[in-house]
Amino acid sequence: MIPYEEAIEKVLNHTLDYGTEEVTLEESNNRILDEDILADRDFPPFDRATKDGIALKYTGIKSGHQTLLIAGMAPAGSPQLELIDEQTCIEIMTGAIVPKNADTVVMYEHLKESPTSFELNMPVKKGQNIHYKASDIAAGEILLHAGTLITAAEIGIMASVGKSKIKVKKLPRVAVISTGNELVDVDETPEPHQIRKSNSITLRALLQNQQIDLGLYHLLDEPVALQKKIQGLLLEYDVLLLSGGVSKGKFDYLPETFNALGVEKIFHKVRQRPGKPFWFGRYKASNSMIFSFPGNPVSTFVSYHMYFVPWLNKTLGVHQEQYNVHLGESMENTTDLTVFIGVKVKLTNSVPTANRINTTGSGDLLALTKSDGFVRLAPGERLDEGNSVIFIPTRRII
Numbered sequence: 001m002i003p004y005e006e007a008i009e010k011v012l013n014h015t016l017d018y019g020t021e022e023v024t025l026e027e028s029n030n031r032i033l034d035e036d037i038l039a040d041r042d043f044p045p046f047d048r049a050t051k052d053g054i055a056l057k058y059t060g061i062k063s064g065h066q067t068l069l070i071a072g073m074a075p076a077g078s079p080q081l082e083l084i085d086e087q088t089c090i091e092i093m094t095g096a097i098v099p100k101n102a103d104t105v106v107m108y109e110h111l112k113e114s115p116t117s118f119e120l121n122m123p124v125k126k127g128q129n130i131h132y133k134a135s136d137i138a139a140g141e142i143l144l145h146a147g148t149l150i151t152a153a154e155i156g157i158m159a160s161v162g163k164s165k166i167k168v169k170k171l172p173r174v175a176v177i178s179t180g181n182e183l184v185d186v187d188e189t190p191e192p193h194q195i196r197k198s199n200s201i202t203l204r205a206l207l208q209n210q211q212i213d214l215g216l217y218h219l220l221d222e223p224v225a226l227q228k229k230i231q232g233l234l235l236e237y238d239v240l241l242l243s244g245g246v247s248k249g250k251f252d253y254l255p256e257t258f259n260a261l262g263v264e265k266i267f268h269k270v271r272q273r274p275g276k277p278f279w280f281g282r283y284k285a286s287n288s289m290i291f292s293f294p295g296n297p298v299s300t301f302v303s304y305h306m307y308f309v310p311w312l313n314k315t316l317g318v319h320q321e322q323y324n325v326h327l328g329e330s331m332e333n334t335t336d337l338t339v340f341i342g343v344k345v346k347l348t349n350s351v352p353t354a355n356r357i358n359t360t361g362s363g364d365l366l367a368l369t370k371s372d373g374f375v376r377l378a379p380g381e382r383l384d385e386g387n388s389v390i391f392i393p394t395r396r397i398i
Contacts, residue, residue, distance in 0.1 A: 008307065047097065074093065301368055327354055328354060342370075343391070
């Protein structure tokens with residue numbers, strides 16, 4: 001059995017690069033960009049009005065012309081007009097090109113309008129209400145760097161530069177595998193000795209959040225069939241995520257199955273709670289990684305977030321953000337294990353504050369619906385109320 005710090009180090013030392021693939025702009029959401037996105041032209045591409053009003057030449061009003069005749073109209077999307085006389089103005093709409101020879105925009109609220117002219121009734125500053133060409137970024141400059149997580153904002157930028165095809169980091173092919181004779185499908189009515197599958201369904205949902213396509217499998221506790229099926233899956237997938245079958249039970253066949261297949265065991269069992277029986281290894285024949293989590297629901301859930309998520313982030317080149325919260329109560333770990341405690345986070349005087357979720361143990365699936373994530377306490381560690389602690393989120397906190 002190894003400590004948590006050693007376990008996560010070993011996991012992160014076995015990340016892989018699955019290469020690059022090209023997807024459509026619509027398919028790129030929540031993927032990791034694998035190319036720099038350049039501005040194909042200046043941003044903005046022209047001097048644009050930021051208010052509805054009139055465009056004028058500042059020297060005209062400095063010369064005393066406070067009433068300006070209307071010489072035209074410049075809607076957004078129309079070609080550039082030209083201001084011929086500094087004693088005149090051109091009406092202009094937000095987003096329109098500032099007319100040639102004009103250098104200032106005055107919004108309607110600061111004007112008195114007549115059928116043929118506008119009178120200025122507020123002080124004017126030269127250059128006001130104009131978003132100047134290339135003031136955001138110039139053509140050829142980098143808008144988005146490789147390694148960026150693509151969200152709606154990034155999609156908007158890529159659309160604006162005409163990127164209909166996007167290079168992204170290729171995701172691993174993942175097989176989610178549940179084991180155990182006691183498990184039945186979700187739509188079945190279990191016998192008294194049976195339970196419905198939940199771990200594999202939970203893992204599927206978590207992977208779908210990462211945009212990962214996956215295969216979902218259930219294997220019975222039969223050594224020969226187990227070995228044959230896992231060997232085939234190791235050759236088909238980049239990653240196997242398993243739940244159950246790695247503890248000390250007489251029907252926990254996975255460790256001996258991995259050994260029989262020649263899978264390299266990197267470690268088995270971690271000094272942590274929950275998730276102590278976690279098994280991690282690599283199948284060199286196909287370079288497939290195996291994350292074999294304990295079967296208790298909370299153990300599987302915690303292990304996924306503590307090991308697989310950091311492994312995936314490093315594999316994809318994503319910086320792992322660290323979040324801190326303040327404890328709303330004192331917490332103490334009196335064991336020689338690293339413990340992960342489910343917490344609910346709320347803002348207290350604008351400070352994110354975490355309080356423990358009551359739970360009956362690693363089989364308490366309901367407790368996961370009440371927690372926003374976990375805090376980690378080292379062996380023998382005591383933290384007082386108000387102390388800052390690392391927080392591992394498992395859901396979006398609104």
